[in-house]
Amino acid sequence: MIAFARHAVRAAAARQYVPMVTSSLAAARAGPIASARWFAASAAEQDLKAAFAAKVPAMTADIKEIKEKFGDQVLGTCTVTQAYGGMRSVKAMTYETSLLDSEEGIRFRGYTIPECQELLPRAPGGLEPLPEALFWLLLTGDIPTTAQIESLQQDLAARSKLPAGVTDVLDATPAGLHPMSQLTTGLLALQQDSLMAREYAKGTTKNLYWEHTLEDALNLIARMPEVAARVYRKTFKGGKYIPSKAGELDLSANYAHMMGFDSPSFADLMRLYLCIHSDHEGGNVSAHTVRLVGSALSDAYYSVAAGMCGLAGPLHGLANQEVLNWLIGMRKALGDLPMNEENLTKICWDTLNSGKVIPGFGHAVLRKTDPRYMCQREFALKHLPDDEMFKLVSLLYEVVPKVLTEQGKVKNPYPNVDAHSGVLLQYYGLTEQSYYTVLFGVSRAMGTCASLVWDRALMLPLERPKSVTTGWIKNHFANK
Numbered sequence: 001m002i003a004f005a006r007h008a009v010r011a012a013a014a015r016q017y018v019p020m021v022t023s024s025l026a027a028a029r030a031g032p033i034a035s036a037r038w039f040a041a042s043a044a045e046q047d048l049k050a051a052f053a054a055k056v057p058a059m060t061a062d063i064k065e066i067k068e069k070f071g072d073q074v075l076g077t078c079t080v081t082q083a084y085g086g087m088r089s090v091k092a093m094t095y096e097t098s099l100l101d102s103e104e105g106i107r108f109r110g111y112t113i114p115e116c117q118e119l120l121p122r123a124p125g126g127l128e129p130l131p132e133a134l135f136w137l138l139l140t141g142d143i144p145t146t147a148q149i150e151s152l153q154q155d156l157a158a159r160s161k162l163p164a165g166v167t168d169v170l171d172a173t174p175a176g177l178h179p180m181s182q183l184t185t186g187l188l189a190l191q192q193d194s195l196m197a198r199e200y201a202k203g204t205t206k207n208l209y210w211e212h213t214l215e216d217a218l219n220l221i222a223r224m225p226e227v228a229a230r231v232y233r234k235t236f237k238g239g240k241y242i243p244s245k246a247g248e249l250d251l252s253a254n255y256a257h258m259m260g261f262d263s264p265s266f267a268d269l270m271r272l273y274l275c276i277h278s279d280h281e282g283g284n285v286s287a288h289t290v291r292l293v294g295s296a297l298s299d300a301y302y303s304v305a306a307g308m309c310g311l312a313g314p315l316h317g318l319a320n321q322e323v324l325n326w327l328i329g330m331r332k333a334l335g336d337l338p339m340n341e342e343n344l345t346k347i348c349w350d351t352l353n354s355g356k357v358i359p360g361f362g363h364a365v366l367r368k369t370d371p372r373y374m375c376q377r378e379f380a381l382k383h384l385p386d387d388e389m390f391k392l393v394s395l396l397y398e399v400v401p402k403v404l405t406e407q408g409k410v411k412n413p414y415p416n417v418d419a420h421s422g423v424l425l426q427y428y429g430l431t432e433q434s435y436y437t438v439l440f441g442v443s444r445a446m447g448t449c450a451s452l453v454w455d456r457a458l459m460l461p462l463e464r465p466k467s468v469t470t471g472w473i474k475n476h477f478a479n480k
């Protein structure tokens with residue numbers, strides 16, 4: 001099913017993870033980025049579970065040593081303003097699968113998006129990395145080999161059949177229900193098969209939680225595309241479903257096929273899309289929700305469904321839908337007027353003056369243009385350079401930062417991932433913008449599931465930070 005990306009073997013062979021427990025000095029010398037990477041030790045393991053299991057002891061020992069050595073060090077503090085301000089930049093959690101730098105953007109296990117595009121295995125004829133390969137990387141820290149990804153793809157295909165009753169639940173949802181509500185309902189219907197829930201009820205032991213969670217994660221990832229495609233066909237195509245070709249096509253191409261899109265370049269867009277939306281460190285609303293809910297030992301289905309409810313908010317994943325609505329409204333507002341800087345500037349100010357945010361711009365952590373925006377822009381320059389909507393998005397890239405900077409409120413006036421995704425989908429005929437966050441959800445499930453497996457492997461405890469009332473703050477600081 002796949003062709004191997006350039007340099008992957010060389011890169012995998014050249015890299016080796018250095019656990020702190022054996023060589024903390026070497027890791028420290030390697031610098032923060034290199035020491036954050038999990039380097040491939042061997043390409044021999046073809047089974048994801050075995051590859052993951054091999055990583056757990058060193059990581060567990062590493063964390064034990066870190067806690068012994070640095071357990072009393074202060075990682076972050078929280079001012080009163082931060083407590084009222086969404087805890088912005090408070091360092092109060094760990095998260096292994098990805099790390100966000102405010103200037104540089106996301107790194108998946110230490111690898112930037114261009115590095116992933118270069119190193120991860122691709123589909124035959126495809127130019128973009130396979131999300132199955134990104135999932136392997138997020139989970140194990142290693143760039144997978146062709147054989148490993150073929151084995152994972154076969155495993156996912158074998159798991160992909162929806163259990164009885166799931167399609168009935170989806171069919172019973174009202175046609176007007178938002179696609180994100182339908183997706184979440186579908187995930188909860190999948191929960192009937194949770195191994196974690198079943199084994200916990202039987203009295204399984206703590207050291208096996210990760211195995212049950214990995215099983216649930218793999219089943220969820222394998223089945224979610226069909227659930228999501230059914231939501232699309234039911235809502236927008238009169239319930240005319242297209243049978244799965246799991247096993248014949250890779251996960252992204254099959255998802256596109258089940259939605260009704262069979263062009264090779266749309267499949268490649270799906271691969272890129274599902275890779276870049278998967279993970280964005282641990283503090284974002286969806287990932288943190290998955291972590292929090294999972295910490296109560298709710299299984300992967302409950303945890304991801306909860307995360308999807310957060311992703312459905314307009315300040316988070318739903319912003320991709322909002323961007324398209326805004327762009328369409330903008331074209332209408334322009335009418336016969338030329339699409340130029342002056343006219344777009346006026347429309348931006350109208351949006352701000354009406355009390356709304358400009359969707360797709362700004363970020364809670366990033367302070368530069370999101371690299372996920374940039375790689376979608378590069379995709380557009382390659383595949384749809386003359387598209388009118390792309391030209392509009394390109395012009396807004398120049399206009400909006402100036403307007404937001406002049407307004408003087410935002411910490412980051414530059415575009416995020418959601419500013420670009422919709423125009424690419426529109427170009428290929430996926431024009432129903434209320435569906436866009438579902439695509440984001442299918443991707444985010446992969447990153448958050450990888451992290452959830454680690455949460456259980458590392459036996460992270462129940463999350464329960466302390467809260468205080470405003471009265472408590474007044475009394476506490478009054479006499480200081």
Ligand SMILES: CC(=O)SCCNC(=O)CCNC(=O)[C@H](O)C(C)(C)COP(=O)(O)OP(=O)(O)OC[C@H]1O[C@@H](n2cnc3c(N)ncnc32)[C@H](O)[C@@H]1OP(=O)(O)O
Nearest residue numbers: 315316319357358359360361362363364409410411412416
């Ligand atoms: C996948 C993702 O989740 S990426 C983000 C997707 N969301 C969006 O694109 C929605 C538009 N953007 C926003 O609303 C914000 O930039 C957020 C929610 C992403 C980040 O919020 P914050 O960290 O609070 O941003 P910041 O500190 O810059 O906010 C300061 C002020 O600028 C405002 N602001 C931030 N971004 C924007 C924007 N795009 N348009 C207008 N005003 C904005 C905030 O609402 C806030 O106003 P207030 O002081 O009146 O409450």
Ligand SMILES: O=C([O-])CC(=O)C(=O)O
Nearest residue numbers: 279280283284285364365
């Ligand atoms: O990091 C964030 O807060 C939001 C975001 O871009 C994401 O979750 O992809």
